[in-house]
Amino acid sequence: MIRFLDSNSEIILLYVVFAILALTFVVLGIALIGRLFLYKRREYREYKTEQLTEQIIRYISGEVTMKQIKSKLKHKLDFIILLELVNQLEGSLEGKEHNKLNQLIDIDEIRSHFEKWFHSDEPILQAKACLYFAKKTDFPAEFLPRLAQFTGNDHAILCYAATSALIVHGDHKNKTAALKNVLMNKKVSDMALSDLLVQFTKHGDEYHDKEAELIMTLIEDESIPPQRTAVLIRILDELEYFHGVDFLWNYYKSIDKKSTDPEVLKSLISVLTKFGQEKIIQDIHHYFAVSDHANLRRTSAKSLGFFKKKVSIPVLQWLLNDPDFMVRYEAAKALGKFKGINLENMDPPALSKKEWKELSGEIMAEVRQKI
Amino acid sequence: MPSKHILVVEDEEMTARLIVYRLNALGHKVEHKKDGIEGLKYILSEKPEVLVLDVMLPGMSGFEILEKLQNSGEIEFSDLKVIMLSTKKRTEDISRGFNLGALEYVPKPFKMDEFLLRLNRIINQ
Numbered sequence: 001m002i003r004f005l006d007s008n009s010e011i012i013l014l015y016v017v018f019a020i021l022a023l024t025f026v027v028l029g030i031a032l033i034g035r036l037f038l039y040k041r042r043e044y045r046e047y048k049t050e051q052l053t054e055q056i057i058r059y060i061s062g063e064v065t066m067k068q069i070k071s072k073l074k075h076k077l078d079f080i081i082l083l084e085l086v087n088q089l090e091g092s093l094e095g096k097e098h099n100k101l102n103q104l105i106d107i108d109e110i111r112s113h114f115e116k117w118f119h120s121d122e123p124i125l126q127a128k129a130c131l132y133f134a135k136k137t138d139f140p141a142e143f144l145p146r147l148a149q150f151t152g153n154d155h156a157i158l159c160y161a162a163t164s165a166l167i168v169h170g171d172h173k174n175k176t177a178a179l180k181n182v183l184m185n186k187k188v189s190d191m192a193l194s195d196l197l198v199q200f201t202k203h204g205d206e207y208h209d210k211e212a213e214l215i216m217t218l219i220e221d222e223s224i225p226p227q228r229t230a231v232l233i234r235i236l237d238e239l240e241y242f243h244g245v246d247f248l249w250n251y252y253k254s255i256d257k258k259s260t261d262p263e264v265l266k267s268l269i270s271v272l273t274k275f276g277q278e279k280i281i282q283d284i285h286h287y288f289a290v291s292d293h294a295n296l297r298r299t300s301a302k303s304l305g306f307f308k309k310k311v312s313i314p315v316l317q318w319l320l321n322d323p324d325f326m327v328r329y330e331a332a333k334a335l336g337k338f339k340g341i342n343l344e345n346m347d348p349p350a351l352s353k354k355e356w357k358e359l360s361g362e363i364m365a366e367v368r369q370k371i
Numbered sequence: 372m373p374s375k376h377i378l379v380v381e382d383e384e385m386t387a388r389l390i391v392y393r394l395n396a397l398g399h400k401v402e403h404k405k406d407g408i409e410g411l412k413y414i415l416s417e418k419p420e421v422l423v424l425d426v427m428l429p430g431m432s433g434f435e436i437l438e439k440l441q442n443s444g445e446i447e448f449s450d451l452k453v454i455m456l457s458t459k460k461r462t463e464d465i466s467r468g469f470n471l472g473a474l475e476y477v478p479k480p481f482k483m484d485e486f487l488l489r490l491n492r493i494i495n496q
């Protein structure tokens with residue numbers, strides 16, 4: 001063996017060099033073909049995007065038919081591009097143009113694709129399918145139990161998307177169960193919850209009776225986390241439901257002011273203030289303006305500035321010395337609304353003259369601008 | 372309808388393309404800019420007669436563009452008719468648009484026919 005290697009060393013070396021060179025060429029070749037493929041794909045994507053953009057615009061302008069658009073869709077990528085373009089445009093349009101866009105995404109190939117995702121085991125794909133169905137006007141009844149099941153899923157996006165679709169396609173019972181599931185899902189953000197509640201109210205009748213009643217039931221439901229109750233209170237306010245204010249006032253009277261979560265109290269104070277419920281002023285003076293929670297003190301200052309009762313002036317002056325800047329800011333702003341109070345002449349002990357000059361100057365400029 | 376020189380400042384590509392297409396079909400000369408700074412430059416240099424202005428824009432918001440135009444003194448709002456388009460629907464946003472010189476404020480989502488009707492109205496004012 002050694003003798004063989006000794007006598008053929010040059011040839012072996014030549015083979016090795018040749019093999020390395022060949023391998024290098026193969027790798028380079030694959031890389032080049034890959035680049036070319038990506039370039040061609042990008043070029044095709046740009047071309048198709050441009051073509052479909054024009055077709056969609058002409059379709060919703062009534063110049064081309066669905067059949068003509070379908071004839072441009074050959075590959076899977078074409079359907080993806082179509083879907084992307086429709087998604088981009090649908091948020092800007094309503095009425096007949098919006099309906100036409102919805103018809104475009106109802107093409108069999110797209111629909112069956114999402115149905116496949118709906119029945120997959122992957123939460124993200126299921127969520128995407130739910131969002132697709134949320135845009136549709138029809139939904140297979142046999143899919144409803146699975147959709148309802150998704151709303152109870154721990155995965156935040158799936159829970160949100162399924163609830164969104166159920167708001168469109170479910171009955172009142174389904175919707176109630178779905179909303180309760182979202183309220184209990186800690187992973188769903190407050191913003192997403194608000195969004196769903198707004199969608200829910202939009203799908204109701206003109207007076208939102210059923211929706212408001214459900215929200216009121218949920219506000220009283222003690223199993224719902226306080227943070228969520230606070231959101232529900234704000235949504236009930238936005239609904240401008242006739243009995244909403246009475247309900248919130250009675251609810252407010254029924255709760256213990258000391259042990260109730262500050263977020264719930266904050267929402268209640270804001271809403272009741274907006275409706276001019278002056279009876280809360282005394283509670284603000286006694287409980288909320290001296291709360292350990294800065295957010296509650298801040299809301300208190302805002303509320304007292306809204307009512308502008310002389311009896312609140314000492315409380316607001318006291319809040320000017322609050323350790324929290326935003327509380328001091330709101331207290332100063334509230335005082336600026338009282339006639340005969342000159343902020344510049346005040347001298348809150350907790351603030352330096354420079355700090356106070358800056359804060360009061362800024363607030364007076366804002367108050368004057370509003371006047 | 373008389374042909375007008377219109378600038379559309381809108382960052383949502385598809386929405387802009389649709390508006391430009393429909394305005395071109397009506398015989399107007401239409402230019403499109405995707406960001407606020409480019410839009411402002413075009414207004415100052417080319418002086419379009421009508422401005423279709425989105426509020427949320429990269430670079431500079433629609434409100435900022437109108438503020439800059441008011442402060443620059445180079446544009447007379449009687450020569451530039453402004454229609455705003457926005458997802459911002461709060462009363463304070465709408466009144467801010469009107470206070471800054473807009474003649475119309477169309478909340479998104481909008482109906483194309485209604486948008487064209489309002490545009491036509493400000494053109495004929």
